[in-house]
Amino acid sequence: MIDNNSYWLTNHVKRTALKIGLVLLIYQIIRFLFFIINISYFNHVGFLEYVRLAFHSIRFDLSIVFAINLPFVFFALLPFEFTSRKWYQYILNAWFILTNSVCFIFDIADIGYYPYVRKRMTADVLNLLGKKSDFIDLMPAYFREFWYVFLFIGILSFLFILSTKKINQLTSLNRMSSVFLKRSVILILTIGMSILFIRGGLQLKPIQLFNALLVADNADVPLIVNTPFSILHSFEQKKLKPLSFFSETELSKQINPIKNYSSNQPMNKMNVVMIILESFGKGYTGIGSRTSFTPFLDSLMSEGLVFSNAFANAYRSSDGIPACIAGIPHFMDEPFVTSSYATNKIDALPSLLKQEGYSSSFFHGGTNGTMSFDVFASHAGFDQYFGRSEYGNDADYDGTWGIWDQPFLHFFGNQLDQQKQPFFSTIFTLSSHEPFALPKGYQNSTIQALRSIERGVAYSDESLKSFFKSIENKKWYNNTLFVITADHNFLACKDSLNYYNQHIGLFSIPVLFYKPNDKSLKGTNTELFQQIDIMPTILNYMHYPNSFFAFGKSGFDTSTNAMAYCMIDNYNYTRVEEYVFTGYGNSIDAVYDFKQDSTLQHKMLERDSIIEKRISTYKAFKQLLFNTIIDNKQSRETFLNTSN
DSSP: OOOSSOSSOOHHHHHHHHHHHHHHHHHHHHHHHHHHHTGGGOTTOOHHHHHHHHHHHHHHHHHHHHHHHHHHHHHHSOSSGGGGSHHHHHHHHHHHHHHHHHHHHHHHHHHHHHHHHSSOOOTHHHHHHTOGGGTGGGHHHHHHHTHHHHHHHHHHHHHHHHHHHHHHHHSOOSSOOOOHHHHHHHHHHHHHHHHHHHHTSSSSSOOOGGGGGGTSOGGGGGGTSOHHHHHHHHGGGSSOOOOOSSOHHHHHHHOOOEEOOOOSSOOOOOEEEEEEETTOOGGGSTTTTSOOOOHHHHHHHTTSEEEEEEEOSOSSHHHHHHHHHHOOOOOSSSOGGGSTTTTSOOOOHHHHHHTTTOEEEEEEOBOTTGGGHHHHHHHHTOSEEEOHHHHOOGGGBOSSSBBOHHHHHHHHHHHHHTSOSSEEEEEEOOTTSTTOOOOTTOTTSTTTTSOHHHHHHHHHHHHHHHHHHHHTTSTTGGGEEEEEEESOOOTTOOOTTSSTTSGGGGGEEEEEEEOTTOTTSOEEEOSOEEGGGHHHHHHHHTTOOSOEEOSSOOTTOOSSOOEEEEEETTEEEEEETTEEEEEETTOOOEEEETTTOTTOOSOOSOOOHHHHHHHHHHHHHHHHHHHHHHTTOOSHHHHHHHOO
16 A cells, blocks of 8 residues: 655654654753753853754764664664554554663753763763662662652653654554655665764764864863763773873883882881861862861861862762872773773782781771772772771661761771771761761751751761860870871862862862871972872871882972873863863863963963973873773882883
């Protein structure tokens, strides 16, 4: 039978085209919701600019829509009689609704997720979904906090199913064309067009995430790409590619990762306690030039050495911990701990100090296995791991992340009494994390009256105060170096001056070195400092007698350029001395004078010899970082044994 439609535009084609158009429309609706709800992060984007970005987004939407729906399009346009049968259309319809609904869920979920990572979700979110302790257990808290996200999912899912049903009603397939050749031509042309859309055009290489930078600044890329596109294309970033800015000889002249801070003085085998505070951005402390929520930490900073110009090398905890303990910065979407390079031999504080007779322990009150901290602790050389299971009392469980900071810090102190001296011990707190709940007894307190991260920071600071009061009379206390820092800044922070909430300011953290009764370790060091400098600075201060591998350098070493290597969503904010270089991947698309332009508003139009030298420092660092990770040269032993 021949249907009464136009010769080429059959109802099969109409139905398929309308459904694809519906999916594209829903992506734009979600994009608009994403923009409106997160508008505080895009307050520079006016109506006309949003329209421009939305127009450019169509290219990325078409790419992912046809990539996801290519099987649907193929089977919908097959030139056979049975494709009009109800059972066939039922299966096809179910497949169409299911696959696209999953994509919509991820896209909508990013509305609530974005403020905490400042990027679209990438493939690493699939690792999170696979970890029961990190996802299923947190679902109730997320449901309460982001109820509107689930509401949007429900409403749009209903409208999507309803609209799909309406399209089916408007494009009846009761009469079927038997012109096989015509429908074969339509199928071939449509598949060819689909492939063109998937690759994003006729350009040499298929469209990638970084193509969005051709039409927008990095900060606006989340308004152009959609989440399924970001997830799909981030799978391609699982492996690093070696860099060749310099020859091996030239590189060795630029940077040497083998550090040796031994001196004529014998090693001071003091205890070392590293306290890593969850989300303690610099802006919440007394050195941040804003309202301080850390009165105790501020008082402690007045008694120790503060690196007031410090930056995190990470934007999430799973990267911040390796940066502090092993000097490994965030370098790819997937955390080092779960990446294909996780088994690389590394030089880390516990393994290095073990050579000098130290015992070591790692404490985190979260459910054992959270973010694979237990795996990393073992790999870094810690002798013991203490988590929620070792604490053994869920009466102090916060219901979301783990044991409240105050009781777990006291548990930490008691356990240190039992450690063989000298010891190196690290604790990572957790109460200053979303949802910023408080334990019983704080309901009517001034801390309870605070909002969001400020409440969590204030509680953790009070917990820190209680911890120090409980240990100040311990026998090991006066012979202990305390290093206090943060895993990263709180990425969803608000800052009226627009520094701590964007660009490199997002990575600003406090770093404090404090040793009771050591007057030489006091004051404020304003030189540029980064998390990966913590390990060499500790070893320098102790007069560690052996050489070791480190990407960073000691904060007491002024012989080489200071830098801060920060990356989020494969976009770099690297500061070398007074200049900041930004760019996607390995490129440099802009240079800024940080001292004159800390919010990075004015690109420098000319590059003089000093800037070029700073760029060389950055390129040498990145080449060393990537190539040593790829080649498994992240320790003194492997680097020297495999280097020419």
